[in-house]
Amino acid sequence: MFSLLIALVLTAVMSEPVSAAPARQEAQVGLAHNPLIWADVPDIAIIRVGKTYYMSSTTMHMSPGLPIMKSTDLVNWRMASYAYDTLADNDALRLENGKNAYAAGSWAPSLRYHDGVFYASTFSYTSGRTHIFSTRDPERGPWKETSFEPVLHDHSLFFDDDGRVYMVYGGGRITLVELKSDLSGIKPGGVNKVLIENVNTIFGSDLGGLNGEGSHLSKINGRYYLFNIASPGSRWAPSVIVHRADTIDGPYEGRIALDDRGIAQGGLIDTPDGKWFAYLFKGNGAVGRIPYLVPVTWKDGWPVLGDNGKVPMTLDIPAGVQGVSGASGIVASDEFDRQPGDPALPLAWQWNHNPRPNDWSLTKRPGYLSLMTSRIVSTLPEATNTLTQRTFGPASSATTSIDVSGMKNGDVAGLTVFQKQYGFVGVRMTDGVRSLVMVSADSDKPEEIASIPLSGKTVHLKVESEFDPAPEVARFSYSLDGKSWTPIGRPSRLTYSYPTHFMGYRYGLFFYSTKTAGGRVDFDYYRIGPTGSSR
Incomplete structure (x- = not known):
């Protein structure tokens, strides 16, 4: 195989x-x-x-x-x-x-x-x-x-x-x-x-x-x-x-x-x-x-x-409703609001590798997905508790909002389109300063393409993926109010990598620490749609 x-x-x-x-x-x-x-x-x-x-x-x-x-x-x-x-x-x-x-x-x-x-x-x-x-x-x-x-x-x-x-x-x-x-x-x-x-x-x-x-x-x-x-x-x-x-x-x-x-x-x-x-x-x-x-x-x-x-x-x-959801019912938006008796996570979600149960929660801050860190890694593919869903074609988007007030120095959190040659938009904390960053690994090594100071503690993030027509690319943007979006970085090439991953690209919510474990970020929502959509 x-x-x-x-x-x-x-x-x-x-x-x-x-x-x-x-x-x-x-x-x-x-x-x-x-x-x-x-x-x-x-x-x-x-x-x-x-x-x-x-x-x-x-x-x-x-x-x-x-x-x-x-x-x-x-x-x-x-x-x-x-x-x-x-x-x-x-x-x-x-x-x-x-x-x-x-x-x-x-x-x-x-x-x-x-x-x-x-x-x-x-x-x-x-x-x-x-x-x-x-x-x-x-x-x-x-x-x-x-x-x-x-x-x-x-x-x-x-x-x-x-x-x-x-x-x-x-x-x-x-x-x-x-x-x-x-x-x-x-x-x-x-x-x-x-x-x-x-x-x-x-x-x-x-x-x-x-x-x-x-x-x-x-x-x-x-x-x-x-x-x-x-x-x-x-x-x-x-x-x-x-x-x-x-x-x-x-x-x-x-x-x-x-x-x-x-x-x-x-x-x-x-x-x-x-x-x-x-x-x-x-x-x-x-x-x-x-x-x-x-x-x-x-x-x-x-x-x-x-x-x-x-x-x-x-x-x-x-046809029934085929095509309305983009991927027939196997992807789903999530506001992270849970009522008594609700499953912790809708079935559309899957963790990248086995999750660490103590490093995520939907109850620490009700209405939010909280991710914590308990170890040090250097890059996104090493990060535990990256929560993923499938991308879907011919074009799709994913958006989220993140509260980064609990980050520590060396922490990185955000929204990724993930495979071997991944890209992401997120927040990096260095020497007490938070920055919006766009990172691309489409040349096999992660490269910080753009960095913008972030004064606030919350930010909305978006990835838009285009699979047809070629070329296949992902575009990244951010918003401070959830309404007006600003592009960041450059389009990242999407390439099916074999044999190192052998899986289609995934959208993912992630958080990892490069210096000190124990930080926390809170995701307010996850919304999927066609490109150009924030819901």
Whole structure:
């Protein structure tokens, strides 16, 4: 998954932007459109239970993780829960001792529903284990975890009709392994068989490229269908590969199911009225890997994806409110006002790595998010308790207001658009003097582009991100009254960095100390919108 070849795949595929105009036009005529969600929701897995759909995706080093999203129309999604609060407790996930889990954490989930129980599984080279979480109520939980060694890469959890349970996994070589009935590990003496020695032989002699991975296994009308992503060596845009067999252990025969703009990796889903779709994603520059829904027809027992081999922008599904929120219900503004019984944080929020519980609060100053520091770091990527949400396209903005009266010398706080090559607008305190600063790391090292004295104790901050049309940039501004905005610094280039982060840009509220721990800042609100918007 993390090879130079895949880096080349992503670089090539992500160079082609999605046009914003067709999406807006199609939404007006009442039909859903691709991309399904213009935000980083990669490696998706979708199931249908009755008339309700559930979706999960990769969130890597973010906590909580293994998100569960819910929809009644396959188009408009809202957050339902997370399968875990923290994946594991180690130096990498705590951002300690010079270690981190950027581009790591948990990857490529699998979702299943069996005998009244929901299962969400993933794997992690950071924890060194394969993880399976289960619950009867995916919105309220609780989620029960079981985990085991070894790490089963890009697996698909599968319950067969005879009561046996399996995982199909691997990169290049795809293997079927039988699990114990309680899912606590690989079954001794159970099935353990290579199904496909090399997925890429589907391209003939043009080997190389992205080794086949991202397994999704389905059983439809008595046949087994295995989906993978792969690319040949001569061109880098990945394709959808499908194999089928009459028995779960094969033999499997395969073909290329879709080769269009690098839209790939996923599986099949049907609707209650008998329509079929493939759920896939496309690497789309700095915003990340964004989901597409592709119509499927059947011919001679094979799924046929797209219209004449192409992914249509318009879908034969009502749009509902698609596009109104920019990212369908998976991002959210927050005034930090909490009523009794409210969750501490809306599900749109995720911490960058494991949070330090004693270093944040919504009760120290009601109506505010308070961030404190308990250690010294030198740069933003080392900072704990950076609270993040996805950016979204084609353009979006995030604003906040911050009270910096509790800062200490060497403290830095503000609003960031975060990836390896990040940028931020914020406040830095040096020798008792507070300054508004704009910092850019778009040349791989953080550079203070602008600094303006700040006499007051509160300031409003804004980041505006433009993902289409190119070039992809973020612009920064500040306000002393929340109404009149002044640009600061210069536009910062937004670049999807692989393999060091392998995630779309995130908006983030942050606070870190470079000299003395123990300071505090209070964020009054967080508001998302299109560019040019303060709400």
